[in-house]
Amino acid sequence: MATNQxxxxxxxxxxxxxxxxxxxxxxxxxxTHIPVDLRSRVRVTKNDYDCMMFAKNHLFTLELKSTKDKSISFQESVIKQHQIDKLSEANTYEGVISGFIMNFREPENKVYFIHIEEFLKYQNIAQNQIKEHTYRSKVNKSSISLAICEEIGIEIKGFKPRTRWHYHLKDFVMEAINTYANKEEGNSK
Incomplete structure (x- = not known):
């Protein structure tokens, strides 16, 4: 059992x-966990993303991020460029929905799905400091905030029966398919 949040x-x-x-x-x-003393001598393959889900004839490729802060950094140590690239590539296939699952643990556990296209659009506006945008919340050039996730994401509701969280994935799956599956048709390979 893991202890890392x-x-x-x-x-x-x-x-x-x-x-x-x-x-x-x-x-x-x-x-893959490689001991520190072996890291310089061993080549390790990098996972494209954390997980895949299949439901309602759709494949979800997902990278999960969790923080106690009110934002998740764009730094390479947090969100790796190869993860963005692989999620974006997977999203080009018909029937595939790709994105980030962002977990903001404090002050109350909030979880949002951010579609890869929404993430890339926000990241481009934030990092290039484009002044004209439609976000109500503050745009930060170095991170994506909880407030932005609330604007552009799909909330994944959950509850905590005792000590661990349970998430309503059926509701998330249906909302994601209804929101993004129609957009895929003009985007498929």
Missing amino acids: GKLFEEDFQKSAAQSVEKIFFVRLKD
Whole structure:
């Protein structure tokens, strides 16, 4: 059992898929752990993203991020460029919905799905400091805030029966398909 809060969130998300009323196929891609003294001598493949879910004839490629802060940094140590690239590539296929699951643990556990296209649009506006945009919330050039996620994302509701969280993934799946599946048709390979 993990003790890292991000890993606990990943475990809770996976268990929520397994316990869903409707069948959700879930595969979590395990990170490879290499001891510090071997890292310079061993080549390690990088996971494209954290997990894949299959539900309602759609494949979801997802990268999960968790923070105790009110924003998630764009720094390479937090959101890696290869993850953005692979999510964006996967999203070009018909029937695939890709994005980030952003977990803001404090002050109350809030979780949002940010579609990769929405993420890229926000990141471009933020990093290039484009003044004309439609966001109500403050645009920060170095991170994506909870307030922006509330504007552009799909909230994934959850509850905490005792000590661990359970997420309503069936509702999320339906809303994501209704929101993004129609956009895919003109975007497929």
